[in-house]
Amino acid sequence: MTAVLLATACAVVYGTADFFGGLATRRSRVLSVVMISQFAGLLFVLPLFPLLPGAFGAAALGWGMAAGVCGALAVAVFYRALAGGVMSVVAPTTATASAALPVLVGLAMGERPTAVALCGVALALLAVVLVSRQSGAGGGRVAVGPVVQALVSGLGFGAFFILLKQVPEGSGMWSLFGARLASVVLVAALALALRRTLRPGPGSLPVIVAAGLFDMAANVLFLLAAQRGMLVLVSVLASLYPASTLMLARYVLGERLNGVQTAGVGLALGAVALIAGG
Template sequence: MTAIALATACAVVYGAADFYGGLASRRSQVFAVVVLSQLAGLAFIACLLPVLPGEGGTAALAWGMVAGLAGGGGLIFFYRALAIGTMSVVAPVSATISAGLPVVFGLAVGERPAPAALAGVALAIAAVLLVSRAPAQEPATRGLGPLALAAIAGAGFGGFFILLGNAPEDAGPWPLLGARIASILMVTGIALASGRGLRPAPGSLRTIVLAGVLDMAANVLYMFAVHRGLLSLVAVIVSLYPASTLLLARQVLGERLTPVQVAGVGLALGAVALIAAA
């Protein structure tokens, strides 16, 4: 598969993972959701490592662990934002920031995408902004709290993408093992130090596990995509994951889509096509 195809699949799976993680966070403590979903992801990647190409090593695990600290911190803020805000608003805000940081970094280190690809990047960011528009009659963000949390989460996710993209190309998914170990230790430590419970609400464990497995599957797709294409392009495609979250929120929770949001989904498809054709 090409880098763009892998990144597109990654975006779809990330969106589903975020939906189920946010759904679980409305019933259970955020720290319980993050820790248990991360443990599920750790078990999943441990099963995949023997069958996927890649070589582990100190550098691979080190880059992964640093990335895991950034991503794990972002996930705490993100799930909290999803729990108190509207999914179809929170997800695009974090995605816009998590896309912008890798683009800036990629250009700064010398990546030079084709003009058509840059046009696709601009279209993708516009798509995310349109998708983030909530119906005017709904108090979508309930104040500035969810938006601020989503912005911090986006910075964490952007750092995660950048750091994983710097792992050795022959490492395959091994950095993800380091990332999961570091994030689990960090989040568990914070939870214990702050007296937060890690027991999920009754009936929510299955949703939490599903979120963790989907998140790790998306991470694997990202690792293979970023080593086959430019970080500045792959990260932008991946950032379109709110479209998947939004559609699931529409189908499962009944969150309404405005014509502007529908137009945003259409622009997202156009952005993928432009970048793929470049």
């Protein structure tokens, strides 16, 4: 039950981070948002070392750095897919891949949730697809490139979850420190190679920092959940984050949910109940 609560809270916090990140990208370049938010997360993890202490280990740092590289590349590919494709296709493709990959890997590793929990997993995967759907998809043919990029980005996000699950218990925050350090270096190198500015747009810095802090807080919750529960369950619960992003957009920005998204939110709540009951 503790793992379910932590993973569900993780989804809420991830969704909040995405909400702030979405606001920030309206005012600043994508690489600027990613770089500053990742650096803010790196600074946020430092005070957590005495609160969640652990022994330093090369394995924890290595798994974390590998996760950070996958996460940073996934974000970059995801934004590129959104720029060149239809969001109503790109977003659910990414979300579904990020949820499905850890489920398949967890089952392959021998995890065996109860039948009720597996029904919750199936319901959660459907909920992820529905809440990620956008109105106004438009007609016409969808280019193959953005769909492939969306799939790749989803696999990258899923790999992030899988790699953090491999972190040895008792290593504290060293894995997340490694993840953020690797992602900051990678994004900085990418910006330098592309000659892109990392200066945030006017008035966007507080929003970008908030996105980074919430994202790191969600990573902490996921790490704690993964240490207490099965990858199959905690990863699919964490992947329900689009539901909380939608709810924030609804009540903060006044955006309207379409019928499919509303059904997806309802299914997400049902999925959490089934997984908790299983």
